[in-house]
Amino acid sequence: MEFWQALVQAPLITISNLVLAHYRALGMTNRQLIVYLQMVSFTAAGQQFPPIKEIAQRTGLTEDEIYGALHEMLDAGFIDLRTQTDSAGKQMDWYDLTPLYARLAEKYGQSNPISDSGEPEQAPVTRQRLFDEIEVEFGRPLSPIEQETISAWLDEDHYSPELVSLALREAVLNQAYSLKYMDRILLSWEKRNIRTKADVERERANRNRF
Structure with a gap:
């Protein structure tokens, strides 16, 4: 019973099929994708800056490998690290996961073939x-x-x-x-x-x- 209750209460996550279909074409590695999906999961649960240790426990990767994947994705423009200030004046870091979709939009906009008339099909x-x-x-x-x-x-x-x-x-x-x-x-x-x-x-x- 506890399992089914936990299953119902667990937040759902959605990931575009475009990510799974084109992540390799964008230059994203399998390791980066695994870490990215975990970041999506944590974000859905309200943690936009999850502990590296918890990501490592979920994935079986080392903390150094997690750090490496995050820095690689930051450099590649798949994610962004942002800082916001709360009402008490405290600054908090959080990961913005939307840049990957901007990269997909660039690829998506170039994917239409050209017809004989010269117009995109x-x-x-x-x-x-x-x-x-x-x-x-x-x-x-x-x-x-x-x-x-x-x-x-x-x-x-x-x-x-x-x-x-x-x-x-x-x-x-x-x-x-x-x-x-x-x-x-x-x-x-x-x-x-x-x-x-x-x-x-x-x-x-x-x-x-x-």
Whole structure:
């Protein structure tokens, strides 16, 4: 019973499939990935500057190996070390794990092949690609609640992955990195019977004429 209670109470972590698919292409080693995943786990539990000793105990790596992996990731721009001051004036260090997603965004933006016409070919927006796109643009993993929201758009509201991706583009253009903003866009489009990419482009063309 204690195990199942601990299992239910343990915080969930999410990691983009893009990280697992492309970490080697970015130059990240297996050891660095293991340490990075442990950092994600500690951050989800509220520890943004976890003790090196605890990471070593979890991974079986030595403390020197952990230090080495962290310094390598800092030098490579996969993570960043930041300092913040609390209300009492005390300074605290914490690890920012989002730079890795910025590196992925650079790679992701260069991955579209070029067609015969010289224009980038857009790959079909699949369900998984949509989740990956949102994580890259938001610069962080999606929370379980956010994943449920996106799934509801697809499964209950029957929005296509392509339409949700277009709503993401609109949100990014307006520097609004939130699902609530995307939801308002999707609801607005639904009221105007905008359901496809062609509908969105037609709406934009009409808007630009005025």
